[in-house]
Amino acid sequence: MSDNNKKKGPETKTYKFDTLSLHAGYQPHKNAGSRQVPIYQTTSYLFDDVDHAAALFNLERGGHIYSRISNPTVGVLEERVASLEGGTAALATSSGMSAIFLTVMTLCEAGDHLVVSSQLYGGTVNLFRLTLPKFGIKCTFVKPRDTEGFKKAIQKNTKGIFGELVGNPGNELMNMPEISKIAHEAGIPLIVDATYQTPYLCKPFEHGADIVVHSLTKWMAGHGSSMAGILVEGGNFDWMQNDKFPTMTKPYEGYHGLSFAEEFGPTAFTMKARAEGMRDFGPCLSPQNAWNVLQGIETLSVRMKKHCSNAEEMVKYLLAHESVAWVSHPSVPDHPDHALAKKLLPNGRGSMIAFGIKGGKDAGVAFINNVKLASHLANVGDTRTLVIHPASGTHSQMDEATLKFAGLSHDMIRLSVGIEDIDDIKNDFEIGFRAARKPRLVSNQ
Amino acid sequence: MKFKVNGQEVFASTGGRPFDKNKPLIIFVHGSGLTHMTWVLQTRYFAFHGYSVLALDLPGHGLSSGKSLKSIEDMADWISNVIDAVGYKEASLVGHSQGCLVTIECTARYPDKIKTLSLMGGAGAIPMNPDLLALAENGDPKAVDLMMDWAHGPAGHFGGHPVPGLYHINTGGMLAKSRTIKDTLGVDFRACDNYKNGFEAAKKIKIPTLSILATDDKMCPVKEGRKLADLIEGSKVDIIDNCGHMMLLEEADRVLKVLKSFITTNYPSKN
Numbered sequence: 001m002s003d004n005n006k007k008k009g010p011e012t013k014t015y016k017f018d019t020l021s022l023h024a025g026y027q028p029h030k031n032a033g034s035r036q037v038p039i040y041q042t043t044s045y046l047f048d049d050v051d052h053a054a055a056l057f058n059l060e061r062g063g064h065i066y067s068r069i070s071n072p073t074v075g076v077l078e079e080r081v082a083s084l085e086g087g088t089a090a091l092a093t094s095s096g097m098s099a100i101f102l103t104v105m106t107l108c109e110a111g112d113h114l115v116v117s118s119q120l121y122g123g124t125v126n127l128f129r130l131t132l133p134k135f136g137i138k139c140t141f142v143k144p145r146d147t148e149g150f151k152k153a154i155q156k157n158t159k160g161i162f163g164e165l166v167g168n169p170g171n172e173l174m175n176m177p178e179i180s181k182i183a184h185e186a187g188i189p190l191i192v193d194a195t196y197q198t199p200y201l202c203k204p205f206e207h208g209a210d211i212v213v214h215s216l217t218k219w220m221a222g223h224g225s226s227m228a229g230i231l232v233e234g235g236n237f238d239w240m241q242n243d244k245f246p247t248m249t250k251p252y253e254g255y256h257g258l259s260f261a262e263e264f265g266p267t268a269f270t271m272k273a274r275a276e277g278m279r280d281f282g283p284c285l286s287p288q289n290a291w292n293v294l295q296g297i298e299t300l301s302v303r304m305k306k307h308c309s310n311a312e313e314m315v316k317y318l319l320a321h322e323s324v325a326w327v328s329h330p331s332v333p334d335h336p337d338h339a340l341a342k343k344l345l346p347n348g349r350g351s352m353i354a355f356g357i358k359g360g361k362d363a364g365v366a367f368i369n370n371v372k373l374a375s376h377l378a379n380v381g382d383t384r385t386l387v388i389h390p391a392s393g394t395h396s397q398m399d400e401a402t403l404k405f406a407g408l409s410h411d412m413i414r415l416s417v418g419i420e421d422i423d424d425i426k427n428d429f430e431i432g433f434r435a436a437r438k439p440r441l442v443s444n445q
Numbered sequence: 446m447k448f449k450v451n452g453q454e455v456f457a458s459t460g461g462r463p464f465d466k467n468k469p470l471i472i473f474v475h476g477s478g479l480t481h482m483t484w485v486l487q488t489r490y491f492a493f494h495g496y497s498v499l500a501l502d503l504p505g506h507g508l509s510s511g512k513s514l515k516s517i518e519d520m521a522d523w524i525s526n527v528i529d530a531v532g533y534k535e536a537s538l539v540g541h542s543q544g545c546l547v548t549i550e551c552t553a554r555y556p557d558k559i560k561t562l563s564l565m566g567g568a569g570a571i572p573m574n575p576d577l578l579a580l581a582e583n584g585d586p587k588a589v590d591l592m593m594d595w596a597h598g599p600a601g602h603f604g605g606h607p608v609p610g611l612y613h614i615n616t617g618g619m620l621a622k623s624r625t626i627k628d629t630l631g632v633d634f635r636a637c638d639n640y641k642n643g644f645e646a647a648k649k650i651k652i653p654t655l656s657i658l659a660t661d662d663k664m665c666p667v668k669e670g671r672k673l674a675d676l677i678e679g680s681k682v683d684i685i686d687n688c689g690h691m692m693l694l695e696e697a698d699r700v701l702k703v704l705k706s707f708i709t710t711n712y713p714s715k716n
Contacts, residue, residue, distance in 0.1 A: 009576040012587070012594040014614065015602055024612070027605040029687065059461070060489040061698060062607030070609035078610035088616040089608075235619035240508070258461045262508075263489075265482040266619040267611055274610065 017084065017200065021300050025079025039291045040072040059255060059275065069278050073287035077294050081220070081230050084199040084297075085212055088235030089270035091278070092228060092290060096195060096215025097123055098283035099229030100162075103191055103213055105281065106273040108159050109247065110136025115153040115160075117144045117174055118405050119167025122390070124193070125402070128162075141405070144172045145336065151182045158186065159244060164193040165202060165344065168380075169354050169390045169414040170407035171328040173337035176344060180208025187242040195219070195381070196352055200304040201345050205234040211269065218381025219351075221296035222303050226289040231273060235266030248272060254279075303383060306419040308348030313422045314415065318355050323363075323433040325356035325411060351418075352380060356411040363436040364389045364413055370435035373420065373428035385418035385425050447508075450523065450530045456508035457481060457499040457527075460492025464499075468716050469560075470533045471708065472524065473500040476542030476566075477637060478581070478589070478621040478630030480507030483541065486607065486697035487704060495714030501527065506629050507620075513632040517543075517640040521550035528558055537712045539563040539704065541693055542665065543637050546571060549673075553646035561712045562654040562677075563704055566662055566690045568669040569643035569676070573634045581634045584627035592630070593618045598661030598689025606694070613694040647676040653711040654680040657703055659688040659696070681707065 015023065026037050045064045047053035055061045064070050074092050082090040093099045104127075108114065116128050118141040128139040142149040144167045154161075161183045163174045176192060183190040189210035194202060198219045204212050214220060216228035239248040239261040248268055251257035254276060260268040278284060296303075311329065318327045330341030330349040341349050357363045367387075368376050374385040391403060391410050417425070446459050458481045471491050473484040481488075481500035492498040503520065505513035514520045524547060528536050537560050540548035545567030552559040580588035593614050594602075606613050621630055654677045658670040667684060674680045683703045688696045 009580075010574065010591055012590045014590070014594045023603050025604045027600050027603055029600070030605060055490060055493070058489065058493050060493050061486055061701060062609065062611075063698075064609065072609075075609040076605075079604040079606065079612045082610065082612035082615065083604060086615060087612065088619050089611045091610050235616060236622075256461060257463070263458060263461055263482075263485060265480065265507075265623070266616055267608075270610055 018301050020080065020083045022298050024083035025076040037073060037076050037291060037294055039287050041287055043067050059258070059271075067287070068282045068284045069274060071284070071287050071290070074285050074290040077285075077290040078230065080294065080297060081199075081214070081216075082232055085232045086199075086203050086205050086234075087212065087232040089267040090230050090232040091270050091273050092216070092230045092285045094229065094283045094285050095227045096193075096213065096217060096229035097127065099213045099215070099231045100124060100127065100193065102273050102277045102281065102283060103211060103231050104132065104137065105135075106269060106277050107189070107245075108137045111157060112137050113155050113158045114139045114162055115150055115158055116141050117163030117167060118142060119144045119170050119172050119407055120164055120193070121168045129402075143405075144174045147175045147178050147182070150179050154182070154186050154188070158188055160189050160191050162191045162193070164196065165204065166196045166330065166350060166352065167407070168196070169352070169412065171330060171335070171352060171354050172407060173330065173340050173344070175340060176204060176207045176209060184208070187244060189237045196350050197345065198300060198304060200301050201308075201347050201350060205236070207344060210234050210237040216293045217379070219304065219307065220300065221293040222299070222381065222383050223292070223296050224379060224382035224384065226292040228285050228289050228293045231270070233267060233270045237269075239268060303419060304348060307351035307417060310419060310422050310425065311349070311351040311353060311417040314353060314417050314425065317426050317429070318353065321433065323358050323436060325358045328354040351416060353415040353417060354412055355415065356409060357413055357436055359411075359436055361389075361391070361410040364411060365392075366438065367413065367432040367436040371428050371432040373424055374432075380414070380416040382416065383419050385420060385428075386416040388414050390414050448530055450526045453504055453511035454509065455504070455527065455530075456502045458484070458488060460488035460498040460500065462492040462498075464531070465497050466532055468495055468497040469712055469714050470497045470499065470528070470531070470536040472527065472536050472538050473498070474524065474538065474540040474544035474547050475501070475503065475506070476544050477633035478506075478592070478626070479617070480620050480623060482507070482620055483617070483693055487539070487693060487701050490701055490705065491708070495716035499527065499531065505632070506624060513629055514636070515632060516636050517546045517550050518642070520547040520636070521554055524548070524551045525555045525558060534558065535560050537561040537563070537708060539565070540567065541565045542567070542690065543571065543633055546637060546640050546643055549643055549646045549650065552652065553649040556649070556651065559652060561652055561708060562650065563657070563707060564655065564673075565657045565692055565700065566659065566665045566670070567656055567673060568665040569647060569673040570641065571637040571665065573638040578634050578638060582627055582631040584625060584631065586622060586626060588626060588630055589618050589621040592621065595663050596690040598659065598687065598695060600661070600687050601689045601691060601695040607697050613691065617691060617694065643673065644676055647673055650677045653707070655703070655707040656680060656682045657692060657700060658682060658684045659690065659692045660684060660686045661688055662690040662692070664690040
């Protein structure tokens with residue numbers, strides 16, 4: 001018998017990524033046969049009777065009460081993302097920032113501490129540096145490549161480690177598998193913002209993360225039309241292993257003495273984030289925006305392939321360009337994290353490129369003011385190519401010292417490569433580079 | 446809550462309400478390799494409506510200590526000991542899959558203790574696929590993936606869970622991976638495969654019995670469930686369409702509705 005004819009044993013036939021992108025979380029026969037997910041544009045839901053109402057409020061059964069807490073359209077999005085990430089449950093929010101805030105507020109109390117990567121979206125830095133201390137939650141920032149630094153920064157009251165897998169905007173990677181070991185040895189979860197990757201490029205739960213957050217506004221949606229965020233639970237973190245998380249493990253007064261960890265186990269964090277966080281803070285996602293994001297997710301893998309191939313073409317183009325001082329992208333062989341990126345991002349290294357333009361800040365300004373196809377705006381992960389000068393835009397609220405610690409320089413341009421024809425993007429950049437060179441040519445004459 | 450049986454600590458969810466010995470007791474027994482959490486959408490209702498509920502973690506499973514019991518008969522005796530340990534003389538039993546074998550055997554052995562029996566995805570015998578059994582006994586996570594695949598019906602593979610945001614295939618899989626696979630799933634599967642007394646035990650059952658079966662259940666198909674139910678005098682059968690073996694998650698509301706009607710009629714609470 002040849003090897004090909006040997007009995008291989010049973011194989012799982014659960015649906016794979018591309019199929020889940022289109023179908024997960026939704027059953028047409030429960031929705032009037034509607035092939036497309038309906039938009040449940042409603043604030044509230046009829047109770048069958050008083051008993052039914054009480055059952056919903058007591059978390060005795062699943063269902064919807066009020067769209068601040070949950071909504072059927074939003075629920076499809078939540079299940080879909082949970083399925084793609086390999087998570088047990090998810091909770092969608094009005095933006096990526098609200099997903100991070102809700103995660104922190106579900107995890108922490110006043111007096112708690114977090115260890116946080118220093119290379120983050122500027123808004124996230126400000127949340128951890130300036131806003132969370134107002135709630136009594138302090139943070140220690142550690143450079144993403146300083147794996148041992150994360151260990152050293154852990155204190156008795158540390159409740160988690162947070163970081164972006166590939167830092168914004170400098171493209172420095174966290175060693176997620178090693179940092180997750182550090183977190184787990186300390187009995188705390190690792191929370192990863194995987195917005196840049198989407199589950200198509202990396203599933204952080206497979207590398208030790210416990211909670212994943214996304215700004216769905218970016219690559220997941222792709223179209224740049226709708227704000228949305230989500231937190232996803234891996235289901236593997238044991239909240240009862242120590243006494244660090246009493247709000248997860250002890251009776252909760254808000255639900256008749258319920259212990260979320262005992263009752264809901266692998267979905268406890270999401271259940272608490274919804275039952276407490278959405279109830280009390282209310283950063284709910286609109287059903288229309290949830291539907292918009294679902295349209296984007298349907299083509300996620302197709303788009304991500306084009307994003308990544310275009311990005312690798314742009315890296316080659318920029319590396320060879322006379323106007324470019326340096327290029328940072330994990331696909332570049334001499335990028336310090338190239339080997340780690342190959343391991344963690346096997347399907348592509350993402351479409352975010354940082355590069356330095358010769359001529360510094362003035363050249364950067366001229367470049368951005370003169371490109372026509374690339375859009376100058378404060379977003380990433382659009383299907384269209386986007387550019388920004390972080391030091392004067394997304395990260396402009398940082399002082400010089402914080403900019404330096406976050407790895408930002410004044411010549412840096414952040415490029416989010418779109419899925420246009422690659423020749424058109426390059427031609428547009430030539431216009432920008434010509435304009436960037438012009439002031440120097442004039443001054444040399 | 447935690448209590449001791451045979452000197453070992455046992456965990457059981459009480460459905461989010463304090464355990465009250467003045468209320469009738471319902472005991473929920475989970476399936477192979479799983480934990481008390483599979484019952485979360487059934488137990489909480491009864492706990493809030495006049496019953497004391499124990500959704501058990503079998504020994505060696507979930508939050509219970511000790512080693513997994515190696516035979517269905519041992520598990521049946523252990524359930525009887527649980528009833529004694531919490532100070533009751535009787536209880537109503539609800540089982541899923543392997544839990545059905547356990548509760549059938551327990552009811553046959555202790556007829557005076559058990560007042561009603563509810564079986565979900567039950568059959569008189571659950572012979573295991575040899576490949577699946579070998580994978581589980583070797584602690585291969587593929588055993589869990591296969592179990593979750595086969596245990597969910599076609600509709601269940603898409604999700605659409607009544608609890609917003611919960612993706613139940615991954616949740617079930619995570620429950621089954623919460624302890625060492627070979628020590629839980631492997632031991633449980635072997636116990637199911639070895640158990641041959643289901644049909645004889647069923648013939649001895651004289652209490653109100655409900656069988657909830659599902660049209661797309663590949664692990665305990667409807668015809669096998671009916672074969673078992675036919676042996677139990679006066680037993681009631683309810684079939685849920687478009688649903689697989691994990692009916693208590695896939696169609697939690699429909700299961701609860703049927704269960705609620707059966708238990709409140711046949712084992713009413715005065716509270």
